[in-house]
Amino acid sequence: MSPREIFALRDYLDPHLKGRSLSDARQVVQLTEFAGETCLEGRLAGLSGRSVLLAVADQLVSALAMLEIDGVARRMLLCPPDLAAEHISTLVEDAEIDAVVTDRPAQWAASGIDLVVSAQTPMRAASRSRTERATEWLMLTSGTSGVPKIVGHTLEGLSGAIVADGPARGASPVWATFYDIRRYGGLQIFLRAIIGGGSMVLSEPAEPVADYVARLREKSVTHISGTPSHWRKLLMSGSASDFSPRYVRLSGEIADQAVLDGLSRAFPAASIGHAYASTEAGVGFAVNDGLEGFPADMIGVTRDGVEMKVEDGSLRIRSKRTAHAYVGRQAAALTDAQGFVDTGDMVEQRGDRYHFVGRRGGIINIGGLKAHPEEIEAVINRHAEVRMSRARSRRSPITGAIVVADVILADGDGADRSDVIRDEILAECRASLASHKVPAVIRFVASLDVTAAGKLARHDA
Amino acid sequence: MSVRLRIISAIQQIAVEQQVDLPPLGDDLSLHETGFDSLGFAILVARLEDDLGIDPFTISEDASFPLTIGDFIRAYENVPA
Numbered sequence: 001m002s003p004r005e006i007f008a009l010r011d012y013l014d015p016h017l018k019g020r021s022l023s024d025a026r027q028v029v030q031l032t033e034f035a036g037e038t039c040l041e042g043r044l045a046g047l048s049g050r051s052v053l054l055a056v057a058d059q060l061v062s063a064l065a066m067l068e069i070d071g072v073a074r075r076m077l078l079c080p081p082d083l084a085a086e087h088i089s090t091l092v093e094d095a096e097i098d099a100v101v102t103d104r105p106a107q108w109a110a111s112g113i114d115l116v117v118s119a120q121t122p123m124r125a126a127s128r129s130r131t132e133r134a135t136e137w138l139m140l141t142s143g144t145s146g147v148p149k150i151v152g153h154t155l156e157g158l159s160g161a162i163v164a165d166g167p168a169r170g171a172s173p174v175w176a177t178f179y180d181i182r183r184y185g186g187l188q189i190f191l192r193a194i195i196g197g198g199s200m201v202l203s204e205p206a207e208p209v210a211d212y213v214a215r216l217r218e219k220s221v222t223h224i225s226g227t228p229s230h231w232r233k234l235l236m237s238g239s240a241s242d243f244s245p246r247y248v249r250l251s252g253e254i255a256d257q258a259v260l261d262g263l264s265r266a267f268p269a270a271s272i273g274h275a276y277a278s279t280e281a282g283v284g285f286a287v288n289d290g291l292e293g294f295p296a297d298m299i300g301v302t303r304d305g306v307e308m309k310v311e312d313g314s315l316r317i318r319s320k321r322t323a324h325a326y327v328g329r330q331a332a333a334l335t336d337a338q339g340f341v342d343t344g345d346m347v348e349q350r351g352d353r354y355h356f357v358g359r360r361g362g363i364i365n366i367g368g369l370k371a372h373p374e375e376i377e378a379v380i381n382r383h384a385e386v387r388m389s390r391a392r393s394r395r396s397p398i399t400g401a402i403v404v405a406d407v408i409l410a411d412g413d414g415a416d417r418s419d420v421i422r423d424e425i426l427a428e429c430r431a432s433l434a435s436h437k438v439p440a441v442i443r444f445v446a447s448l449d450v451t452a453a454g455k456l457a458r459h460d461a
Numbered sequence: 462m463s464v465r466l467r468i469i470s471a472i473q474q475i476a477v478e479q480q481v482d483l484p485p486l487g488d489d490l491s492l493h494e495t496g497f498d499s500l501g502f503a504i505l506v507a508r509l510e511d512d513l514g515i516d517p518f519t520i521s522e523d524a525s526f527p528l529t530i531g532d533f534i535r536a537y538e539n540v541p542a
Contacts, residue, residue: 367499397518398503398526426478435479440504441511 008071038126071131082452094328142453160321161283173198178226225249227454258381282321293355367399405439488531
């Protein structure tokens with residue numbers, strides 16, 4: 001392949017496309033001008049062919065560094081902001097890191113890494129750099145314990161779904177996401193904004209939802225994505241009014257009918273889609289018909305280069321959008337012999353649709369009978385006064401474990417009606433679920449933990 | 462409400478939920494004759510732990526599971542709350 005056939009992110013910064021910006025709560029960067037600027041003190045050439053650890057706390061600076069480094073470095077490992085310091089030396093070794101790009105260079109001075117390049121704003125003028133190679137993009141899995149796995153992607157694979165979907169409808173899309181862009185779900189949105197000629201509004205850690213929504217309104221955000229947990233939090237905050245995106249996307253967790261319906265009520269003018277994607281399997285598909293699950297006829301056929309099958313109850317995906325490998329000395333195989341990634345997401349066919357029922361590892365065993373917390377939550381969430389719930393395992397001297405549920409009510413406390421609501425939830429669960437899946441105890445809580453990756457925390461899973 | 466009454470009330474509540482026809486709950490009634498399956502007892506023990514703050518069957522490693530309603534109630538009454 002000649003270098004001219006390789007596209008890097010910088011090649012999507014069309015100097016003729018005016019008015020594109022990237023912003024967070026503190027600053028706005030004009031993307032049109034950034035093609036002639038650097039946030040790396042003009043030291044990009046030194047990163048040529050290197051394996052770069054992108055350890056930038058600030059999301060906006062991190063985005064700018066990605067735009068510069070892609071197409072120059074051999075590989076680029078994206079560190080999410082909550083990466084535990086104790087894992088860094090293992091990751092550096094496994095990814096053969098020989099340069100670090102950071103907004104805290106002092107912290108890396110004694111790291112033993114050959115080259116430390118400082119990333120910061122404001123930018124300075126620089127000559128436009130040339131795309132030299134297809135940089136390997138390394139991302140980390142968002143598991144809760146142990147050293148995260150390093151997953152290898154290419155820009156071509158990462159942007160496969162974006163190219164297949166074609167340009168966003170309507171003039172100049174302004175994208176936003178609740179995710180951090182160093183995670184797969186967030187990176188997809190960043191790439192959509194850059195590749196699709198749009199702008200992007202970044203989230204800020206610990207920013208109150210109402211403040212974020214105010215920024216989304218101010219910047220006229222048209223397309224926005226997040227996990228169902230992110231969206232439930234937004235719906236609960238009561239700050240959704242006056243915000244009217246054209247496209248609302250959910251991914252990263254099971255989108256149940258309740259959250260889809262809640263979003264259609266909150267954003268009547270928006271198209272609402274839920275996408276299936278994971279760091280390893282890439283973007284599988286998006287469903288835009290407003291219903292939970294996905295049509296059964298998507299299994300067994302190849303659409304847009306994505307082939308899906310169900311084996312032993314879990315969804316398996318083969319496509320050019322999946323990661324190409326786990327990276328590291330003891331890295332396991334990422335795909336089976338036929339090239340399918342086992343997503344570990346369990347599905348069940350009901351009529352002409354498949355429904356996601358939960359994670360393989362998250363099963364609760366009630367005296368030998370199995371239950372997925374997610375299928376129970378989906379039923380609880382159907383109650384009109386429930387905003388969010390978490391089903392979990394509780395040890396039992398009789399059956400080993402039983403199912404219990406923590407529930408957040410939509411109106412905050414609802415304490416005066418809690419007994420009635422509990423009975424109604426239990427009645428609905430008994431009507432829809434096998435008896436061992438019906439929660440033995442329902443507790444009303446004010447909040448539920450959500451992980452840094454935007455997913456409901458499942459400590460016991 | 463006494464521990465005994467709370468236990469009886471919890472059993473009756475679960476019987477309604479599980480659609481179990483309870484016989485009269487005398488002390489000599491065997492737990493088997495209540496019509497509860499192991500899930501029913503698991504729910505009962507969990508709810509009583511929340512209500513009374515104790516689970517006598519987990520606290521003691523060698524606790525044998527009671528055979529009658531009377532044994533079951535005594536297991537709760539004999540644990541210092």
